[in-house]
Amino acid sequence: MTYVLITGASAGIGEVFARTLAAQKQNLILVARREDRLVTLAAELSEQHDVKVEVLAADLATADGTEKVSSTVAASGWKLNGLINNAGFGDRGAFTELSLERQLSMIQVNVTSLVSLTWRLIPNLQESTGAFIINVASTAAFQAGPKMAIYYATKAFVLSLSEALHEELKDAGVAVSALCPGATESEFAAEAHMTDTRLFKAGTMPAEAVVRKALARRRTAIVIPGLRNLLMVWSGKFSPRLITRRLAGWLQA
Secondary structure (H helix, E strand, O other): OEEEEEEOOOOHHHHHHHHHHHHOOOEEEEEEOOHHHHHHHHHHHHHHHOOOEEEEEOOOOOOOHHHHHHHHHHHHOOEEEEEEEOOOOOOOOOOOOOOHHHHHHHHHHHHHHHHHHHHHHHHHHOOOOOEEEEEEOOHHHHOOOOOOHHHHHHHHHHHHHHHHHHHHHHHHOEEEEEEOOOOEOOOHHHHOOOOOOHHHHOOOEOHHHHHHHHHHOOOOOEEOOOHHHHHHHHHHHOOOHHHHHHHHHHHHO
16 A cells, blocks of 8 residues: 655645545545644545545644654555645745744745655655655746745745756656646635735636646656746746846736
């Protein structure tokens, strides 16, 4: 029996990953802070799809969060054939106006915990045939983001790391992919205080469509779901960075 471990599984894209994979008869390990929501989701998916769903409450904003996850996986003897690093958050505001604590917590969840958990679980993944890692980045990874400086920087890190690991691990049988969605229907916008921005007012992509694309192309280094998002990323490659960063700042207004 093998499992796919999903972080940030209690809502948004993470929850949709869980629902989609359960419908494909994939056993799951759901990780998030909100244990009550995980328990409810796990019970629903187990009953509907006759799969094994484990719940692991952990706070990845803390230094020992990934240690708790990896040690529980090892102690329980759970074999992994997939890891989806979905946990993450953003916040809108000037670098000097957002609290330092908030921004360091963002780095901890979006970068440090992702790196730690991936490093700890790769040996487990290498024991399965056809194993994969999906790291949820963002179209924000492709340029600097005034008014969301730390969030954009963390996603640039995730993209760069994922591309490197894609090359390093492919001969070891583990596919690594960076999922780079744009504005998506989820709790992210409300948590990041972005519901009134030009970016989200222009429309969002259903989380279900994002997840379908991610899973279908899980062995591709970079996955950008949605034609609009793809065109924005590619147009940015031919524009001066001065233009792309100012455009990103404009979209946050």
